[in-house]
Amino acid sequence: MVGTERMTAAELRGRHDQPKGQKYGAQRETVDGITFDSRKEARRYQQLRLLLRAGDIADLRRQVAIELEGRDGPVLTRTGRRMKITVDFAYTDLRTGLTVYEDAKGLPTRDYEVRRAVAAAQGVEVIEV
Template structure:
C-alpha cells in the first residue's frame, strides 16, 4: 500500500472542474450529457431529445393524430410512509411521465430516455406491475 501511495504523489493530476451550487461562475456538466433546452414556444425541457419529441407531438396534436397532450404527469407508485424510528414521514414514490396523450382512443404514457437508468427501469416495472400501465420508451 505504501508503494501505491508514494507513486500517486509523484504523478501529475489532471485538472478537474469543480462546481459550487448557486455560484454564477460554476460550470455544470449534466450526468448523462443532456442539455436543458427551450422550444420556440417557450417550453423548457431537461434535454434536447425531450424538446424535439414535444415539438413532434405538438404537430401530431395539430393535425389530429393525437389528443389531450400533457407533460410531466405524476403517478403515485407507493404512498407516503412513516417509520416508527423517524421524525417525519417519507414521501410517496412517484413516477413522472414526460408525456401523456391519447392516440387512436388509447392512453399513451411516454418517456424520452437516452440512458436507461436503474431507477427508470424499476419505476417502469412498478408502473406495469402495480398500476397495470405500460410506459412507452422513445429515444
C-alpha cells in the first residue's frame, strides 16, 4: 500500500473532536464574558460600551432580529418561515433619538445583501462597520 496512511481509532476521533474554523476565516473573541463571531465585532462592542458609558447612546442590544416585510406582507423563506435579518448591534443614538442598526461585516454575502435591501425598503437602514 503505497501512499496510504494508517491511524488508530483514537487518532481518528481526535481529528473529529477538533473545533472547526469559521466559514469565512473570522476568529472568535471573548470580551466581558461574551463570545463574538469575529474580532471586528468584539472591537465594535468595546467601542459601543464606551459610548454607552459616556452617555452618547442608550439601550445597546446584541444580535437583534428584524423581520422582513414586503408590499404584500411578510417575506417568507422557501420553507414558509418568516425571513429576517439579524444585526450585530442596535442602540439609540441620544443626539438624534433614532435607533441605529449595525452589522460588523468582513465579507457581505449575496443573501445578506438581499436581506439588507429588503430591510432598507421597509425603512430600516443597516450600517456596516
